[in-house]
Amino acid sequence: MSTVISKGSLHSKIDNTIATVTFGHPASNSFPSDLLQRLTAEINHLNGNSLVNVIILKSEGNKAFCAGASFEELLAVTNESEGKSFFSGFAHLINAMKSCSKIIVASVQGKAVGGGVGIVAACDYAFATEDSSIKLSELAIGIGPFVIEPVVSHKIGKTAMAQMTLNAQQWQTATWAQQKGLFATVVTTPEELITAVTAFARSIASYNPEALAQMKKIIWEGTENWDKLLIARAEISGKLVLSDFTKNALLQFKKQ
Template sequence: MTNQNPNGILVTTITNKVATLEFGHPASNSFPSDLLDRLTNELNSLSHNPEVLVIVLKSSGSGAFCAGASFDELKAILNLEEATKFFSGFANVLNAMRRCSKIIIGRIHGKAVGGGVGIAAACDYALATSGSNIKLSELAIGIGPFVIEPAIIRKIGKSALTEMTLETEWKSASWANKKGLYAKVFETTAELDIETSAFANKLAHYNPEALTQMKKMFWEGTDNWNTLLYERAEVSGKLLLSDFSKTALGQFKK
């Protein structure tokens, strides 16, 4: 299935029980709210699709994997309701990923920033290239990675998250691999694709019920995300409306 509009693309293909879910946006695969909503809906649909056992989540092109939130949309937000709703879009995606009954493999082909790091962290298993560096730059624009923090800390721990958040500088794919965000790192995209396909097809031949139960086990102890992530969305929304953030966003865009 292909879902296209000016706010980005979403394409799903299903082959031999493996669903490849690809998102894309001209602005470095960043996420406007509409694309976040469509990704959430598609993840929920695939979770209940009996023809799917494994999901490969990827993004379009050869540049960034995901630049996080849409800067254009962030700059256009005028009130707390709009701001909270926008950040709740990321909360919806993360909750859809953790509640999804299928194992999600992240195919990370390039750099990930902010919400893109959160999405990579919410994958059950992530494979990446050596160029898939990561960065949490939210403090530079007056906010913080509040919504995505639970997903990231679950993978790399509080110490590494603190380092990323306060330094706001790029961390290498090798660093991300050592910290547990990426399971494996490959030199080329071709190698990444070969391994991703092989791994997904191997999982698709396992006992479906065993995979479902393993998925539940992986995410034990995260039921509080049903409320926590939306509380964090409001925190982010309030900060976004501050004079500091409005000024920083304008300067950052330039």
């Protein structure tokens, strides 16, 4: 890929056994492959840190939580191998998150699209604001939410997943997302979000880490085949992203 793409930012800090991981990117906190790899590595690192009991995952700014895959990088894909490699980044991140022994709490301050919805679903508990609408727009650009489908379906069920996928241009409200189980708690303001997430994380951090680790295994029972499944799904997306339909759709989205 010859296109120069911003790598984005990733910051992590630990305070009283609570690790806060913050990712960011100028394009609505979207994910190029480098940022996906760095976040995956950080989750794996924190998994092995005995000083951490709980992880808070959040993004930069007060607007979008995550716009999903980097359109710039999708447009730069030139062959199936590159496409599979890019989408495998989401596969590796989701697998790292669900396999991590620490409880991961999402702090969602704004809209989430595509892969961003998958990342929220891969968290064990999610707080959001009323501005945190969600959308799976992949069909509108000629691909599909193949890699994130298992984790989104695991969280909200196949029916709600299909509803979002087929209504590819429709935003679902934070209230809808809470009713379906993606968000556990929805608050009004960003300030209330910080207060609620902090209080919950402190509560979780006070529990027996061994009990939390066992509970997490139960939460994610039945996902043991995802190491292979999500990579196979990445291969599907990697082929479709090369189509003329997808290339043209991505260019149109960039102009908006």
